């Protein structure tokens with residue numbers, strides 16, 4: 001089967017085509033870059049409005065060029081007409097990110113997905129963006145039942161599967177991990193996104209004392225961010241602050257990830273989300289996993305930051321499980337939690 005995925009929860013206007021026969025994922029993305037400050041919801045929605053039609057058209061062109069009929073059937077002529085007299089659809093379903101994310105952006109993506117589903121006469125699949133961050137790691141690692149650390153812009157979760165749901169074992173009590181880093185870099189006057197700049201500056205830094213806050217299985221980033229801003233105002237070298245931010249924040253994530261592995265008995269960890277592109281975080285997680293004999297997998301960067309490839313890949317699994325949506329039930333949900341999602345595509349797997 002071939003699925004068109006559409007992503008637009010925050011900054012990435014992205015469309016992808018996933019072909020389950022070849023496992024090929026074609027992704028076309030157009031990033032929103034704020035002129036100053038962080039992500040402005042209205043500007044981000046305007047970006048979606050402009051860019052989504054473009055990226056979708058490019059992805060559909062790719063689907064048409066590589067079109068050889070629905071998977072499992074003999075190749076069809078591209079001129080073949082469907083029963084309604086239209087050209088056969090180049091994809092079997094439209095998958096879109098329903099949430100969580102910025103409401104104005106999600107609504108544009110939802111409208112585009114519904115329109116395409118109707119125009120191409122193919123089903124609609126509503127994908128939870130956080131579960132997609134997790135599933136792309138499980139898919140690319142070919143893991144059975146991993147714990148997932150989602151380290152993204154607006155979120156931070158430890159997730160594991162149990163009895164038909166992904167359970168949230170630990171999460172941030174305040175801001176998402178990437179957003180916390182971006183708030184510090186805005187204070188310093190660096191352009192968005194801040195994560196890569198902190199990573200580069202940290203190379204020349206030394207440790208200074210900053211808060212480290214883990215409570216049970218949850219973590220908090222607001223105290224460390226205030227302390228980092230204060231340290232900057234007090235003229236502590238910015239390289240030292242960046243180094244220490246990384247050591248503490250990623251140490252917190254690694255500590256809870258280890259506890260989640262221990263609690264679940266899983267020996268597989270996957271990483272998801274844009275902050276997962278950070279080398280120091282990957283190094284800490286890899287080292288922790290090696291010490292306890294667990295396998296660690298970080299997907300390639302194009303699958304870590306927001307992208308429609310992960311929406312299309314999970315969309316394909318949901319479509320195959322018959323987990324499609326009627327248009328009237330397809331409203332978006334800015335607060336859609338990963339543990340709200342019935343995991344239809346893993347029903348027969350051992351828990």
Ligand code: ATP
Pocket residue numbers: 009010011100101129151152153154155176177178179181182193194195196199273274275276277278279304305306
């Ligand atoms: P969510 O998936 O929760 O909706 P999001 O839409 O903001 O989050 P992601 O693409 O998952 O987006 O992550 C973006 C975040 O990743 C930004 O906060 C950015 O600063 C951070 N980031 C990107 N590269 C790095 C890096 N090398 N080190 C640390 N953080 C990084």
